[in-house]
Structures are given as structure tokens and as C-alpha cells.
Amino acid sequence: MLVVGNDILHKAHQDGYGVGAFNFVNFEMLNAIFEAANEANSPIIVQASEGAIKYMGIDVVVGMTKVMSKRYSHIPVSLHLDHGTTFESCQKAIQAGFTSVMIDASHHIFEENLELTAKVVKYAHQEGVSVEAELGRLMGIEDNISVDEKDAVLVNPKEAEVFVRESKVDYLAPAIGTSHGAFKFKGEPKLDFERLQEVKRLTNIPLVLHGASAIPEYVREAFLKTGGDLKGSKGVPFDFLQEAVKGGINKVNTDTDLRIAFMAEVRRVANEDKTQFDLRKFFAPGMEAIKKVIIERMNLLGSANKI
Template sequence: MLVSGKEIMAVAKEKKFAVPAFNAGSGQLLNAVMEACEEAKSPVMIAIHPDELSFLTDSFVDQVKYLANHSKVPVCIHLDHGASYEQVIHAIQLGFTSVMIDASHLPYEENIEISKKVVAAAHPVGVSVEAELGTIGDTGNTVEGGVSEVIYTDPKVAQDFIDKTGVDSLAVAIGTAHGIYPKDVDPKLRLDILEEIEKATDIPLVLHGGSSNPDEEIAKAVTMGVNKINISSDIKIVFANKLREILNSGNSEIREPNVLFPDCMKETKKVALEKIKLFNSIDQAKHYFN
């Protein structure tokens, strides 16, 4: 069932769980996470970054739509980290049901203006809008990008931003970073800031870049008002590691995709199921059907 971001997260906010948003950078990743969500009866957001879309081409969205329309769980197609108004409009035209405009690196008033402009274009056609306030860190080579130093979301201005833009969900910066942290870095979420933001705002909150944060912190964040969590590095790393193992096995005759990829997809599915459980999203699909 294809739904909007607003629809999928409204239930998550009411029932106190987080919808997993998996970055599907290939058809194999897409099928693996969809299998996991069907098995776990979990709603899902299939997130596609503009760089991923450029690689996959626009036709990939039709594949996602097909799976969504034939799925027994709610599925939202989400543009992850749209960097411009033009990228967002293109995604809407392709059939995305949720878009993110990430102008968090711009001055506050400019972030408001472009986010407001996106809302004005998206809402009339039933597309939800996510924006970001504060900055998410970046640990290295990720499509999502980020900054080297996190600027925490200011709880005092969060609701002002929501009121002025009309966005449906807000990505908050509370100490996460895209990618996997170096071994000598011990990441820690600022749950105190999250608590203040949740008290000050009235829409679902989104967490980006939590790959290296301890599971107990992520689980706690869900109980404190995070209703969508992005997963990219975790599923891609296990896929790539398994593929390396297969390619380095010594059998140079292995070449068929249906031989190379199934075991990689199994590893991806395992991680997806772990995340679904961590986010308290198992068996939550039932709340979307009358």
C-alpha cells in the first residue's frame, strides 16, 4: 500500500514507534528490505538519495511503486536529502510520496524560505515534506554527506521553524553522523536536547546517521519521540562485505547476478530485521488498515 510520509508517521507518533527508512541504492537492497518488512509486518519508507537516483535512473522509481502497490504493508517513497527545489520537484513528478529538502547548511531564514517553497509545491499534490534543522555530522564517504562538526538543533526555535514552513516532519541534529564512526570515537546522543525538542514541537521527529550509536540510545530515542530513522550504511556494509567474500572465494567462474547477490541480500535482510525490532516497528502495519 503506497502512502505519504505524513500518513505513515502519524501512526508511528500515535503508537510510539519509528518507521525504518532504508536507503535502497540498488534493486537487490530494495528487495531485501521489502522482504524484511513484509516478514516483520512493518511499515517502511524506501529512501532514495539524489545521487542514488542519478545512478539508478528514474525508471527505478517505477520498480519501487510496483512493490509498494503490491505490498501488504504501508510503503512510502521518500527523497532523501534533496539539495534543491528542482530536485524535489523532479521527485514529485516521478511519484515520490515524501520529499526531504535539506537546507540545514544555509542561514536560518534561508532554510525557512526554501522549505516553505517546497511545502507550497508538495502539499497540494499530497506529498509530505521533511526538513532539517541543525546539521548532521559526516564520518566519511557517504552519499548523504554532512558536516565535520555537528550543530545541534535549537529546541527554542524548532517550533518557530515548523510554524513558518508547514513541514510535516523534522530531522533533528542531536549528535549523530552519516556513516560509521572511526574506532577511536565514542558517539553519544544528546537525549537531553531531544527531550526538549519533543516537548517544544508537535510533529514527528526524524533521526539521521545513527549507525554507530549504541542500540540502547536509539531505542530510548524512539520512546522519546523519534518516529523515523534512516538506515543506509548498516545495510550497505554487510551487503558489500558478503560480496567481497564471494568474489574472493577463489572461484573466478562466479559471475551470474543470481549467484552473486542472494547471500548478500540475506545479510541485508538480517540487519533490516534487527533495525525493525530495535525501532519497535514489528507488527505495526496492522494499525494502517481498517
């Protein structure tokens, strides 16, 4: 059942759990996400970035999601534009059938971010669509970062309060120390949970954790065993994700973990049978690997059995 993003996240906000927002770039990833949600009895947010939309075509992205949402009609699902960069990008997604969009103007100064976000919110709300925005810059907190540098990078809770009140955004991604991709931290992982709790207190809306890939050890081992190279990458530890949910995170973006798990299986099949060229023999194990990661994440975040 395709629903507005806020329908899913408001409930998570009220009841204090996190919902996985899973990116996809092809049918196999989308199918694995829905199968995992069905097995875990969990609501889901499926995400497509501007790059994924360019790769698949926006009509394919929306069409596949609608077909899958009808197949699993008991599962609340929202189709979300991940990191929309312009008003026009968000508008196009909404017109195509997305039920949630993110306008990412976090690289602009506060006033420009607020102005663009408010413009997207006004249009989206007229169309019955929810909006996500971001404050601060995503880059991992290191041991040698100064207090001034930390405050320049991470979200300012007071600014978040003003931003949410004036933009009327539905959910906010506050920068608290994560970064995108697999290569997050040079030293030990650090997240500013006190800052997160203050943002939650002052905004009282669903919050979003970007850069939340965990790179579980079994996924890492499978990838490395088949010849992959993660260059010593470190994801966000599971206990950090749970602590983030306790602190007010309700939407947890997950992309890198799915890609790594999928590619580990594709490589395994390729290594074990050099004569194999049936794509299904590669992709079916990849889907199962993604499902395993997602179900584990749903249980971890607390969204399992919330339908």
C-alpha cells in the first residue's frame, strides 16, 4: 500500500522506533526490500536518488514500486526521492508519483536552505506529499577535530528549531557525525547523541539518519573473500544505530550495506563457476543477501512486526 511518508514516520516518531529507508537501482534490490518487509512484517520506505532515476527512468522507478506495493498490499510503503538537489527535481518526482521527497540544500547557507526547503514544502503539501530536509554537513567526527570545527560541521539545535518551525518540513536529517558511503571514520566511530537529543526536543518531529551503513562483519567478510576491497572501511556500529533511535531517529537510510552484500554474492557465483552466464544465477543469491541484511536491520531498528 503506497502511502505518504509522514504516515509511516509519524507513527515511528510517536512510538519511538526507526524505519529503514532502503535505496534501490534495479528490480532485484526493490524485490528484496519488499520480500524482507513481508517476512519481517515491517513498514518500509524505498528510495531512489537522482542518479538511480537517471539510470532506470522515473516512470520505471514509480511503475515498479506501484506494482510491488499492490503485490504486497498489506505493507505500508512510501516512495522517497533521496537527495533531491533542486525544486524542479522534487516537483518532477511528485508529479510522477513519489509520496515523499528530500530537498537537500544543506550545502547552502542557512537562509538559502530554509528558503528553498520552504518552497518545496509549500508545493509538496499542496500535492499531499511529505518533505525531508537536511541541516549540517555529513562528515565523520574525528578525534582531532576542534570544538569550533565540530560546531561548524554538525547541526545547530537552535537553528534546527527555527528551520522546522519556519519551513514546516515534515522530517529533518540533522548532521551528527556520520558520512555517506563505506568509508566513514579514520579512527573510532563517534556520533553526537547529546546534540541529537536536543534537536529532537526542540523540533519534536521525525528525524533522519543519513550515512547509516553499518557494514556488518559477515557482509564485510563475504565481500573480501570474493576479492573485494573495502580499504579498511568502518560503518556505523549496530549499538550506535540503536542509540540513535533512542535519541529520536525514526528514518534510517541504508544503501551501501545492500550494495556490498549483493556484490559479494555476484562475485562468489562468478568465482565458483567461470562458465556461468545466466544472470538469474547471479542475482537470486544477491537478492537473498540483501533480504538478510534488511530483515536484520528491521529487527535492530524496531520496525519489525509494526504493521
